[in-house]
Amino acid sequence: MAFRGKEMMKKLVKKIGAETLTPELKEKLKACVPDSKVVMGRAKRGLYAGRHIQYGNRVSEDGGNKSRRCWKPNVQEKRLFSYIFDRHIKVKVTTHALRCIDKAGGIDEYLLKTPYQKMDTEMGLFWKTKVEQRYAELGQMEVAFFTPEDEAKFEQGFKDLNIAKKEARREARKEARRKMYGGEEKGEEEASIEAGGSESHQDDHGWLEANA
Numbered sequence: 001m002a003f004r005g006k007e008m009m010k011k012l013v014k015k016i017g018a019e020t021l022t023p024e025l026k027e028k029l030k031a032c033v034p035d036s037k038v039v040m041g042r043a044k045r046g047l048y049a050g051r052h053i054q055y056g057n058r059v060s061e062d063g064g065n066k067s068r069r070c071w072k073p074n075v076q077e078k079r080l081f082s083y084i085f086d087r088h089i090k091v092k093v094t095t096h097a098l099r100c101i102d103k104a105g106g107i108d109e110y111l112l113k114t115p116y117q118k119m120d121t122e123m124g125l126f127w128k129t130k131v132e133q134r135y136a137e138l139g140q141m142e143v144a145f146f147t148p149e150d151e152a153k154f155e156q157g158f159k160d161l162n163i164a165k166k167e168a169r170r171e172a173r174k175e176a177r178r179k180m181y182g183g184e185e186k187g188e189e190e191a192s193i194e195a196g197g198s199e200s201h202q203d204d205h206g207w208l209e210a211n212a
Contacts, residue, residue, distance in 0.1 A: 076092070
């Protein structure tokens with residue numbers, strides 16, 4: 001099942017959002033997705049890097065007889081980590097696309113460096129537009145620089161916070177164990193036994209001194 005570029009353009013604008021899509025990105029998408037473009041159906045759900053079904057002939061060795069056949073791309077389902085979104089992206093990719101991603105240095109760099117004309121799949125165009133939009137938002141954010149002393153204070157504060165959280169969890173576990181096994185009642189009984197034993201010991205000591 002194939003689909004045309006005009007339908008792909010409508011789906012992309014709907015997914016990304018017409019109000020959030022800048023005019024420059026919209027013009028780039030329109031330029032690289034002509035209305036007459038037809039793409040393999042399943043390729044719109046992954047990153048194929050130009051690899052699609054190829055058709056040819058199977059030639060027999062003895063008689064040279066030809067029969068039609070096709071070569072399908074080697075498609076793998078992978079979870080690729082995106083640093084700009086700070087999460088994994090589950091996508092179907094070809095082995096050629098994986099080599100291109102490794103060569104570029106990651107999924108974000110591959111999507112940024114690959115021109116729109118070579119991103120001939122719906123998912124590729126969608127994620128490329130999202131990454132460029134995210135980079136544009138980060139470029140408009142204000143950046144604050146800290147001195148090494150401030151950074152050391154921040155790191156020490158995070159370490160102290162983690163230690164405090166660990167201590168709180170440890171105390172909560174101890175309290176839960178006491179409630180579960182009756183540690184408080186047992187502790188009171190042991191304290192009363194120890195107090196009674198010390199009193200009897202003092203009485204015996206006094207009796208021995210009097211007899212002596």
